[in-house]
Amino acid sequence: MTYADDMAALSDLLRRLSEAFGPSGNEKAVRELVRAEVQDAVDSIQVDAMGNLIAFKAGGVAQAQGSAERRFRVMLAAHMDEVGFMITEINKNGTLSFKAPSVDARMLLAKRLVIGENHVPGIIGAPVPHLQKGDAAGRVVDSDDLFIDIGATDEKGANGKVKVGDFATFATSYTALSDDPAWPTARGKAFDDRAGCAALVALLKGGPYPVDLYGVFTVQEEVGLRGARIAAYRVDPHAAFALEGTICDDLPRPADEDSTPVTRLGDGPAITLMDRSLIAHPGIVRLLQETAEAEGMRVQYKAPGLGGTDSGAIHLVRAGIPATAVAVPCRYIHGPAAILNLNDLSATVRLMDATLRRIGFEHVSR
Ligand SMILES: [Zn+2]
Secondary structure: HHHHOOOHHHHHHHHHHHHHOOOOOOOOOHHHHHHHHHHHHHOEEEOOOOOEEEEOOOOHHHHHHOOOOOOOOEEEEEEEOOOOEEEEEEOOOOOOEOOOOOOOOOHOOOOEEOOOOOEEEEEEOOOOHOOOOOHHHHHOOHHHOEEOOOOOOOOHHHOOOOOOOEEEOOOOEEEOOOOOOOOEEEEEOHHHHHHHHHHHHHHHHOOOOOOOEEEEEEOOOOOOOOOHHHHHHOOOOOOOEEEEEEEOOOOOOOOOOOOOOOOOOOOOOOEEEHHHHHHHHOOHHHHHHHHHHHHHHHHHEEOOOOOOOHHHHHHHOOOOOOOOEEEEEOOOOOOOOOEEEEEHHHHHHHHHHHHHHHHOOHOOOO
């Protein structure tokens, strides 16, 4: 278990994954990074038509679990894509119009971006506040009024650098905020879901496990859980877990405000019981609970009813696949920079490592 024990290595892995360019539909840079990381630790790697990377690690205790047909198959899914921007028009004055379907417009003003595979730097511009009159000056700028400025003065200048249909992401470098072993926090972009990708890389480099493990790095989660659906069809697992970076809103709030945070930083892996995409399989939840107890690990439960993950798409494939999600709490997901606690990330690796050693057909019966 190199990564779960070595916080510096885990932080460095997360840094490389976080800084990789991978808006939905453009996951190649992340995929190549993942491939280089895991290829020596797995039995085979496939990339499907949509761009999902499926890494297969055969069960290492074959005798205990029988032949390959009888061995328990587990799919762990982590999505490679991050929220992003698509260039829709190059304007006469050299600015770029864009669409950013999964980003809150209030997050956009004045943010730095990189555009396309060549990482052309840009900034999100808006009408100057001083020149706005009346109501307009106090309102959040409508995202249709925003544009990307790459420093070009006209259409021709911009055209040389970017094209309509190019994608962009926030430009945020990874920073370790604290190396206090009790509270090792880090800041970076795309922790949703490069935190899950880091956990999955660590698990594939660990083992061997008694089960056949399919580590699937999925595409296009942020635009509708798309890659996971076809990957689950191919893998046909007996159980599946989405490894995620999830909502965390644990910041101080007024004392009389009666609301429990969705998750808390530092409280360990967050297990999904129910969200907008699935109700977790009870046997799988029980297995996670028993495993955490046996390992003396703290876990938390994501507040129900919020968001959705790849497990939502996976559990509806074929005749139904027992599934849930296990996530690393991340403050400010879908924004230019999130914050997580590396202890939650390493605990997620340890919990899933122990779960892979216990899981079997008895956990997925009804
Ligand atoms: Zn996610």
